[in-house]
Amino acid sequence: MPKPYPLEFREDVVRVARNRGPGVTVEQVAADFGVHAMTLWKWMRRADIDDGVKPGTTSQESAVLREARRRIKLLEQENEVLRRAAAYLSQANLPKRIYPLVKELAGDGVPVTVTCRVLKLARQPYYRWLDDPVTTAELAEAHRAHALFAAHRDDPEFGYRFLADEARDAGAGMADRTAWRICRDNRWWSVFGKKRARARKAGPPVHDDLVNRTFTATGPNRLWLTDITEHATGEGKLYLCAVKDVFSNRVVGYSIDARMKSRLAVTALDNAVARRQDVASCILHSDRGSQFRSRKYVRPLGRHQMEGSIGRVGAAGGNAAMESFFSLLQKNVLDRRTWATREELRIAIVTWIEQTYHRRRRQTALGRLTPVEHETVMTTPALQAE
Numbered sequence: 001m002p003k004p005y006p007l008e009f010r011e012d013v014v015r016v017a018r019n020r021g022p023g024v025t026v027e028q029v030a031a032d033f034g035v036h037a038m039t040l041w042k043w044m045r046r047a048d049i050d051d052g053v054k055p056g057t058t059s060q061e062s063a064v065l066r067e068a069r070r071r072i073k074l075l076e077q078e079n080e081v082l083r084r085a086a087a088y089l090s091q092a093n094l095p096k097r098i099y100p101l102v103k104e105l106a107g108d109g110v111p112v113t114v115t116c117r118v119l120k121l122a123r124q125p126y127y128r129w130l131d132d133p134v135t136t137a138e139l140a141e142a143h144r145a146h147a148l149f150a151a152h153r154d155d156p157e158f159g160y161r162f163l164a165d166e167a168r169d170a171g172a173g174m175a176d177r178t179a180w181r182i183c184r185d186n187r188w189w190s191v192f193g194k195k196r197a198r199a200r201k202a203g204p205p206v207h208d209d210l211v212n213r214t215f216t217a218t219g220p221n222r223l224w225l226t227d228i229t230e231h232a233t234g235e236g237k238l239y240l241c242a243v244k245d246v247f248s249n250r251v252v253g254y255s256i257d258a259r260m261k262s263r264l265a266v267t268a269l270d271n272a273v274a275r276r277q278d279v280a281s282c283i284l285h286s287d288r289g290s291q292f293r294s295r296k297y298v299r300p301l302g303r304h305q306m307e308g309s310i311g312r313v314g315a316a317g318g319n320a321a322m323e324s325f326f327s328l329l330q331k332n333v334l335d336r337r338t339w340a341t342r343e344e345l346r347i348a349i350v351t352w353i354e355q356t357y358h359r360r361r362r363q364t365a366l367g368r369l370t371p372v373e374h375e376t377v378m379t380t381p382a383l384q385a386e
Contacts, residue, residue, distance in 0.1 A: 005035070006271040008255060012350040013040060014047045019347055032355040034372075077110050081118045099129050145182050147172035152188045159190045207308035211285045215321035217247040220379060221276055224252065224284045225322040226268065228260060228291065229329070234340040240349060241268040241291075243284070244325055245276075248378070249363060250371035251325070251353050252276050256346050262294040269297070273304050285309040287319045328357070 017029045017040060030040040049056040057065075088101050102115050116123045144167060151158065151166035158166070164179035174182075183189070217223040223246040230239045239260045243253040253272025257264045265286075273279050284306050286292040292310065301308050311319050333352045339345040358372050366374040 210309035
């Protein structure tokens with residue numbers, strides 16, 4: 001089943017369709033953006049309902065209804081857990097072991113997560129009990145931890161050595177090092193001990209330069225480039241983060257926002273992956289901007305099994321192929337006129353990328369083909385040659 005189009009892309013297509021010029025049909029706009037006409041009509045109808053132009057259930061109301069149904073189902077499951085638990089624990093002739101009840105409820109369709117939350121149980125011990133019985137070592141560790149906790153509760157000022165002495169007197173033999181490890185894992189520190197600040201994780205490492213200014217690719221989704229540009233409007237600056245496939249010079253994903261945050265780069269990456277899908281082992285090259293070195297940006301790279309690449313310090317041409325695209329955008333759109341609103345400039349950028357750059361502008365490097373034509377012509381031979 002194909003993945004849905006990104007939300008930002010759908011909104012941009014609807015904006016262009018609503019602001020289309022005289023004589024331009026919705027079918028032509030749909031063809032320019034590579035979507036089916038009926039799909040675009042459906043998007044526009046949904047947008048009219050969400051904006052209150054037409055009657056109907058809005059997307060927000062649908063989400064609220066789905067959430068209400070989910071909550072009702074969850075409440076029914078929680079009520080069933082409480083009812084069965086009360087009946088189970090009221091039987092005086094049975095041992096009060098709660099894990100068999102969790103297993104019984106799971107067999108009747110109540111998720112283990114719900115049962116454990118209602119009964120205030122941890123799931124990990126339940127799954128360990130489900131797989132294997134408690135080992136002798138685990139039982140001995142539990143006795144030691146119980147003895148240490150009892151001593152710590154009675155005398156919170158004791159350090160781990162005194163706690164170990166108290167536990168040994170209670171019959172739970174252990175070495176001082178074992179007592180230290182158990183106290184460390186459970187954070188049972190003396191009230192007179194040194195305050196322990198929460199350890200901070202180091203920032204993400206800077207990626208190596210895997211491109212070395214060689215902007216060529218033997219097939220699609222092998223090497224992507226990304227960067228951020230900005231332009232002023234009457235309402236303030238508008239920022240564009242674009243992702244370009246080096247194989248065909250096609251902009252496979254982009255995001256436009258009024259703020260230059262890490263979210264801008266992450267959204268552009270997610271939009272590109274949603275449209276291309278098969279991106280494992282693809283190299284994504286960028287400059288050393290803070291947005292591309294943030295943790296929020298590094299995590300999606302690993303989730304999509306992509307390889308990050310960052311240009312070297314002081315290398316002016318480290319991302320020249322992406323800057324050449326922004327130079328074209330600057331000449332053809334941004335500097336052509338003064339833009340009063342961000343919305344006006346956004347529509348112009350999206351229209352130029354999807355209609356002109358992708359489908360009408362022929363490039364010498366692509367054999368006088370457009371990016372869309374180059375992918376259509378060259379993708380199959382490229383894949384056959386592997």
